[in-house]
Structure formats: C-alpha cells, structure tokens
Amino acid sequence: MEIKTEILKMIQKKESDLPTLPVIIDRIISVASSEKTTTDDLAEVISYDQGMTNKLLRLANSIYYAQKAKVDTIKRSITIIGFDEIIGIALGMGILSSFTDKSGLSLDMKALWIHGIGVATVSKDLAKKTNPGIANKIFVPALLHDMGKVIFSIYFKDEYRKVRQLAMENKKPLYCAENVLFKLDHAVLSALLMKRWNFPPSIIFPCRYHHNPESAPIKFKHQALIINLADYLTQKAGIGHSGNMVPVTIKNSLKKIGLNPSVLPLVIDHLRKKEVEIKEFFKITTDS
Numbered sequence: 001m002e003i004k005t006e007i008l009k010m011i012q013k014k015e016s017d018l019p020t021l022p023v024i025i026d027r028i029i030s031v032a033s034s035e036k037t038t039t040d041d042l043a044e045v046i047s048y049d050q051g052m053t054n055k056l057l058r059l060a061n062s063i064y065y066a067q068k069a070k071v072d073t074i075k076r077s078i079t080i081i082g083f084d085e086i087i088g089i090a091l092g093m094g095i096l097s098s099f100t101d102k103s104g105l106s107l108d109m110k111a112l113w114i115h116g117i118g119v120a121t122v123s124k125d126l127a128k129k130t131n132p133g134i135a136n137k138i139f140v141p142a143l144l145h146d147m148g149k150v151i152f153s154i155y156f157k158d159e160y161r162k163v164r165q166l167a168m169e170n171k172k173p174l175y176c177a178e179n180v181l182f183k184l185d186h187a188v189l190s191a192l193l194m195k196r197w198n199f200p201p202s203i204i205f206p207c208r209y210h211h212n213p214e215s216a217p218i219k220f221k222h223q224a225l226i227i228n229l230a231d232y233l234t235q236k237a238g239i240g241h242s243g244n245m246v247p248v249t250i251k252n253s254l255k256k257i258g259l260n261p262s263v264l265p266l267v268i269d270h271l272r273k274k275e276v277e278i279k280e281f282f283k284i285t286t287d288s
Helices: 003-012 023-032 039-047 049-059 074-081 083-098 109-130 139-143 147-155 158-170 174-183 187-194 202-209 220-238 261-273 275-286
Strands: none
Touching: 003 074, 003 174, 003 187, 023 083, 039 049, 039 074, 049 074, 049 083, 049 202, 049 261, 049 275, 074 083, 083 109, 083 147, 109 139, 109 147, 109 220, 109 261, 109 275, 139 174, 139 202, 139 220, 139 261, 147 174, 147 187, 147 202, 158 174, 158 275, 174 187, 202 220, 261 275
8 A cells, every 4th residue: 555545544534543632732723713712711721731831831931932020820921922822832742742652763853843943933033024914823834834744754664764765865855755755745744634633724724835835825825935935944044953954945935925035144043043942942842
C-alpha cells in the first residue's frame, strides 16, 4: 500500500492509530471556532487544566512577553499573550503531548518546535507591517504549520528517512521529496489532520498552502504568503530546524505582501536577537 493511501485511511478511520487530543484541546477548539467567545470563556476552559494554566502563566511572565508587573491570573495572561496566540500555544502543547512515542525519529522535535515558534514570531511581525488586521490570527497557523512532519516522523520513520535522503541528494526542500515518495506533502497532511480535529478554516488553510500560497483561497492568501516568507526567514536566521537542508522556495511572496527586499536583513537580525526569548518560550511550553 502506498504511503498516501495508508495516511488517508488512517485519517478517515474513526478508530485509527492517531492520538486522540486531550479533552481540554477539544474544548479550546470549540471555543476558537465561535465568534462569540470572550476572554472569560477561554479563561474558564483553560483553568480546568492546572498544568496548562501554570505553563501559560509562566509564559506570560517570561522575557518573551517582557512584562514589568507580575501576571498572576489566566485572564490577564490571555490579555498579555493575545486571545488567538494563547489558543495556538495551548493547541501546540496539547498536540505535542499526545504523541508519546518519539523514539528513533528522523526529525529533531525540539528543533522543529523552536522553528515553529520562530515562524510564528516573524509571521506576526510581517502581518503588522503589511496587513495589521490579520496580525492576531496568523500566530496559530504559523506555529503549527509543520505538524504534518511530526506524523511522518512518528508513523513512517523509515520512509521519512528516505524522504530526507532524497531531499539532501537533490538539494530540495522536504516537501518536494515528500511529494515524490509519498504523493502528498506535510502541508496537506497538516490540513487533513486539522480537519479531522475540527480546527477552524482560519488555521487549516494558511497551513495547507504555506508552500504554494498562490493557490490559497483569496481569504487566506495573505496569511499563506506571510507564513511562506516567515518559514524562509526563520531558516535563514538559524532558529530551530525544520528538517530542510536547503531553504524553502518563496517565489513571489515578498512582492505579493508588499514588502521591500531591503527589510529582510533587518527581520532576520531582529529574529536572531530574539533567540533567547524563543528558547525560553520553548522550554516553558514543553516542560513536563
């Protein structure tokens, strides 16, 4: 059975080998999908999980968010971190904790998560410069954009090593080799998983099209273009590691979002200066 068929079967089966997300994550997804949700609603849902509450409080007090006064309530944490960002961070923590068998992987999960935090950080900065209206919505898909690689690495360990080898030999990004050997890439797999887990379209589509943003639905094209560019810039800055030996292709992303090329070295330099904060973000969100 080819990998694509096996993956599609795994995702479509009601009782599959894929992990079931914690109940708290189901509740957060439900909250994220409603436009009527308030900060109080989200705070109430998160407060049912003491471990997550403690991590989010620590994060709000970390150097990443640089608060002068101590943050001591989850509601205040949501205000500091941002409504959509806190949803994304909670989802990311829940998803990572669901994958327990991480032995012998072909990808470094720590480096991949740090890369995701870097891409989310840059994406938000680029959105503020080019389309402030989406700045609060882009953090989540940017943070989770490589989730499909986690599935490939855990459930298809040996096959994914071959993908990495092919990408290295041909000096191509991973998604090119994935399409050759698996007939689908990690962006498509991320979207399929998110759909299974009832994520909202505002997260699914920017992830699905972050390597071919020109094909994204118009409503989500700017987000996909930004994540595509942020992915490239985070690799250039050396923050974490996405598994790619060569930079991803950005084609016309820079021009399409209306940025001058002269801005790029400044963005990369700014990201490198935030490396300590990003690593603290990683440590807090992955501590057991």
